[in-house]
Each structure stands twice: as structure tokens, then as C-alpha cells.
Amino acid sequence: xxxxxxxxxxxxxxxxxxxxxxxxxxxxxxxxxxxxxxxxxxxxxxxxxxxxxxxxxxxxx
Amino acid sequence: xxxxxxxxxxxxxxxxxxxxxxxxxxxxxxxxxxxxxxxxxxxxxxxxxxxxxxxxxxxxxxxxxxxxxxxxxxxxxxxxxxxxxxxxxxxxxxxxxxxxxxxxxxxxxxxxxxxxxxxxxxxxxxxxxxxxxxxxxxx
Numbered sequence: 489x490x491x492x493x494x495x496x497x498x499x500x501x502x503x504x505x506x507x508x509x510x511x512x513x514x515x516x517x518x519x520x521x522x523x524x525x526x527x528x529x530x531x532x533x534x535x536x537x538x539x540x541x542x543x544x545x546x547x548x549x
Numbered sequence: 550x551x552x553x554x555x556x557x558x559x560x561x562x563x564x565x566x567x568x569x570x571x572x573x574x575x576x577x578x579x580x581x582x583x584x585x586x587x588x589x590x591x592x593x594x595x596x597x598x599x600x601x602x603x604x605x606x607x608x609x610x611x612x613x614x615x616x617x618x619x620x621x622x623x624x625x626x627x628x629x630x631x632x633x634x635x636x637x638x639x640x641x642x643x644x645x646x647x648x649x650x651x652x653x654x655x656x657x658x659x660x661x662x663x664x665x666x667x668x669x670x671x672x673x674x675x676x677x678x679x680x681x682x683x684x685x686x687x688x
Contacts, residue, residue, distance in 0.1 A: 496566045509630060510565050511683075514624030515564060515565065518616070
């Protein structure tokens, strides 16, 4: 997902939807668009974590 | 009288970047190879359309400021992009019409970026985009 950073491309802050044949790398390099910061990073896979401990803590004095 | 006087209206979109305010000339050339189809018995030459070989020649003032000419063109050298030239800026971006067609070259190649410096003159950049698929956006 890209966001517009230059008025030459469109409204600042608006989502940029590249048309067919547009060179995204050149737009990024020139600072005309940027990667959207609102893009959520994919969640990592859930893994079971063994929280049991083999050692017991003696709380008695 | 079918004439059009271009004062300041033509719109040039390079790689989705509006460069109209830096552009001083645009030559959009739609060309096809002319293949001979003349055969025995014909008394006149006949031709059919061959491969398209289109190009766009553009002249810009050579601003090196951010988001200006150099920033737009430098990253395109040796790559392909899309160019749209229209007689006027569309009222709604990306929306063209029969009276304001968007002449489009998709996948056109920029081979070089010559930068012209001359004493006492604004520096310029004259580029030629060649090849690509031509289409006319009138929707």
C-alpha cells in the first residue's frame, strides 16, 4: 500500500493506486510516494509456549 | 476551421507525476510500420499496418529541486513507464473524454536523460520515450 507524498501525483496523504505500467521504484526513489504506515504487519504464527516450570519456588520462610 | 492553439493547457503525466508546469514541448508520435501487400496483378501499391513504433518527445526545464524534473526522470532511465498527454488537464484526474483524449503510451522506454546547460539560459532536459503500447483514453 502506498501513500502520496507529492502534490504532483495527487492529494497529499491519499492512497496511491498505481495504474498499469507505472514504475513504482522510480516514484519511491524520487520521494513522490511512500509506503503507508497504516499497513498492518502480518501477524506471526501462533506458537504454544510451555509456561510450566519444573522448579517450584518456596515462598515459606 | 479545425485548429487548436496551445497556450498553456496541455497536460503531461509521466509515471503518474504531473510535469505540465515544467514542460515546454510535447511531441506524441503514433507510428506503424508500412508493410507492402502489393501482389501480381495489382497496378497500384497496397499497404497494411505492421508493428507500432510510437514515441513521445518531451522538453522540460531542468529543475533539480525535490519532486521536480530531475527527481521525476532520473529514476526512469533504462526502465519503462506510462505517459499520458492530453490537450488539457482533465477536470477529474484520470478522466478523459473524446474532446480531451488521454494519449497514452504504456510500457514506453527511456534510454537516456540528456541535461543541457548553456550560459545565460535555463537548463533543460529533452527526453524521448520510445516503444510501448499506444491507447487513446476517451472514457
